[in-house]
Amino acid sequence: MGDSILIIHGGGPTAVLNSSLYGAVTEAGKYPQIRHIYAARNGTGGLLREDFIELGQLPEEQLRLLLQTPGSAIGTSRDALEEEEYDRMAEILQRRGIGYVLFNGGNGTMDACGRLYKTCLQKGMDIKVMGIPKTMDNDIAVTDHSPGFGSAARYIAQSVREVCADVRGLPIHVVVVEASGRNAGWITAASALAGDGGGDGPDLIYLPERPFDEEQYIEDVRKLLEKKTGIVVVASEGLTDREGRPVVEPIFRTERATYFGDVSSHLAGLVIRRLGYKARGEKPGLLGRASILLQSPVDREEARLAGELACRAALEGESGRMVAFRRLSDSPYRMEPFLASIDEVMMYEATMPDAFINERGNGVTEAFREWCRPLLGEELPRMLSLN
């Protein structure tokens, strides 16, 4: 059996993706039998090109910078893989003496993880393949939540809190903030926590789990404008209408995906055209997954732990599994990690349950707030309003 370990990143980064890398590398470093700690440069493509980065020699003070480095320090990929490429990957792993492979990624990456696991099994190769969950969107099934989400939630909550403080008392009537998560509304919903501890929360929240009804939206905003100004709306980038069509036009198509215009400026434009009020859209976009200062400390620690546990499990002989989290209690926050079968995880998108969405579909419930609150890691900075 191979005595080296390989770490592979797949999909878009999160604010704590590199924290999982830190956890995996430091754990691997504890085993004298591990000869090389490799990373595949830029994801599975790096494995297919045998383009490996040696991480085992890095001093701890360098490694620790991973905890505060956004993006993927070893690159990542979104390559869709052909069936025969799994065969090639397995052969490369065996030839290079790699006995342990850790995949860090979201649903697509867990699919690749499961396929490589099965390929190795079919070929009778003793290669352990483990998954580390990673998604800002929180759409991985089986686990209570995934590393990356807590920081995205903290980012949107603090950002919306700041936007609310800014527009309160200003002659801006309506601000629409666009949140990430095309099919799952978790991040959009987390903006509700802007109102915790003396802050101001958003007035309206529109999630992709509910069809977006333009008439209802205009009515919601119109009613609020009768009473106040400085209205803050948070909307998912993936809003669709009753027929499931995106509310914004496609602007770019590739073989794998279609890209759409900005929901924030579309919704701001509706207020301007239909109600005649000043409105503006804000779209922090990639910043929502890259902000180091708004990392959730709980999220960063769980990300580190997930990397550590996946590495340890592989070295203890586990394979075909992903580290997951089970919630024991909300307050005090207690969580226990466990290993889930990759089969249960693969390609199933977790969206917001009905119990977390209000009846009119323009806000969240207290149950959601209680579930989400501990993931932000610590209270948001306090503010003072005298106005």
Place this chain on the structure above:
Amino acid sequence: MGDSILIIHGGGPTAVLNSSLYGAVTEAGKYPQIRHIYAARNGTGGLLREDFIELGQLPEEQLRLLLQTPGSAIGTSRDALEEEEYDRMAEILQRRGIGYVLFNGGNGTMDACGRLYKTCLQKGMDIKVMGIPKTMDNDIAVTDHSPGFGSAARYIAQSVREVCADVRGLPIHVVVVEASGRNAGWITAASALAGDGGGDGPDLIYLPERPFDEEQYIEDVRKLLEKKTGIVVVASEGLTDREGRPVVEPIFRTERATYFGDVSSHLAGLVIRRLGYKARGEKPGLLGRASILLQSPVDREEARLAGELACRAALEGESGRMVAFRRLSDSPYRMEPFLASIDEVMMYEATMPDAFINERGNGVTEAFREWCRPLLGEELPRMLSLN
């Protein structure tokens, strides 16, 4: 002479506007002869309505929260004032026993400050009127820089650094980040400091001080795409063409201003349509002036100091002046405050000098970096790239 002081905020907030308020209130609290420390609720409108907030009784632990509160804790306004309203304001001040008025704002507010000063002078009223500079855009004349800019600069530098780290090695070809500052490119330019201390800086920077040439832009991006991917462009929200027309369409008009579409999505769209590459725009917008975690400590302290000095000067008998800063040296950073005549300040917009812009008009010079660097307050968090 009146024995109360009134503080008025005007224009859009910054991340440290309330720090100046903190400085002014704590300084005023040191003078036993001051009977009331008032704020005008929502700017000059609050003065005209005699809608005052009493700040003198606030305990220090409440007041200190102002240092970490975005927006304007006492509200602000953008009201354009009629000539006769200055007479009314002066009469209200005298009747209410207010002998000291501090205006905290940008060019428009300094204009109001100067006019009220002259009105009081003409009427022979002994009312001291002082200005505290405040603008994220850094477009106030006379002073080396204004409180609010350093934090906006730190925000854009760290944000672009994070975006660069995120897109490096991803299949996103081009990201365009929109920066604030419609007529002055200071904030846009500050994004260059993303590259300090081991970070990645933007590839192209387009400032409002230079006409935007679509052909040159496409050529700049095309050339870069021959060599690399993950190109990061930072563009001012106020880009105009050779004829001075905004490069984006107007979307909303009021009596006072016209509002335009997003430059970020327009520039991303040009790459998609003309070059056929995937591109996306990000527009943090209001977040760039409201982020508490990205306050520059130097900026916060200078904002506090400006509030303190304006208050002290008024109580020492100064009037018709604004606190300003003179740069003594870049490295080590040494600055001295002084009082500038409001006449020298009023309604003149400071834009980037030629020496700070590169020849092709798509980046900044080393001289700008040296000038801007100390205003960010401390080094940006270090990162690790292994890729």
